[in-house]
Amino acid sequence: MAISFTKRILFSGILVASTLAPMAYAEPNKPGFTLTPSIGYYNTDNDRAADKDASYGISLGYQFNNPLAIEATYLHSDGKRHGQDNDLDQYRVDGLYNLPEFTQTNLTPYLAAGVGVTDVSDKDSGTNTLINAGGGVKYALNQDVSLRTDFRLVKDIEHSYLDNIASIGVQYAFGKPSM
Numbered sequence: 001m002a003i004s005f006t007k008r009i010l011f012s013g014i015l016v017a018s019t020l021a022p023m024a025y026a027e028p029n030k031p032g033f034t035l036t037p038s039i040g041y042y043n044t045d046n047d048r049a050a051d052k053d054a055s056y057g058i059s060l061g062y063q064f065n066n067p068l069a070i071e072a073t074y075l076h077s078d079g080k081r082h083g084q085d086n087d088l089d090q091y092r093v094d095g096l097y098n099l100p101e102f103t104q105t106n107l108t109p110y111l112a113a114g115v116g117v118t119d120v121s122d123k124d125s126g127t128n129t130l131i132n133a134g135g136g137v138k139y140a141l142n143q144d145v146s147l148r149t150d151f152r153l154v155k156d157i158e159h160s161y162l163d164n165i166a167s168i169g170v171q172y173a174f175g176k177p178s179m
Helices: 002-024
Strands: 032-043 053-063 068-081 084-098 107-120 126-140 145-156 162-174
Touching: 032 068, 032 145, 053 084, 053 162, 068 107, 084 126, 107 145
Parallel strands: none
Antiparallel strands: 032 053, 032 162, 053 068, 068 084, 084 107, 107 126, 126 145, 145 162
């Protein structure tokens, strides 16, 4: 009976240690390419006369060996306007700045800003230039995978619309393992 109990304790210890091991190697700002699929909520300006709706996006980025990163994003939202489908496609290039005082923890806040275009599928809007700014938080699950929340204000330059986007995603890092 004592041997069986000891084996159970040893097995439980190994199981707990192997579960916590990836957390010890978490690296939220690992240099290399990143891929971030996300889902969220696109809240349009009231003057746009379009419904607020769910959105999804994908971002391809590069994290430099410092707090800076660059990211290209495609975002899509299906909305309705006057009972008609009103698809919104957004293409952005953003710069991200990870707040360096938090880079030694699994939780990393960041600031973001960028430019792009919004293509709305109605005859009145068309393709418009935009600027955006916001931020978010990344939580590193291990050295390659992070959960990421993001909030952006999006300013349509040509029509003075101010939209906002809230999203959550999973960021995958592809780079050399740190030594």
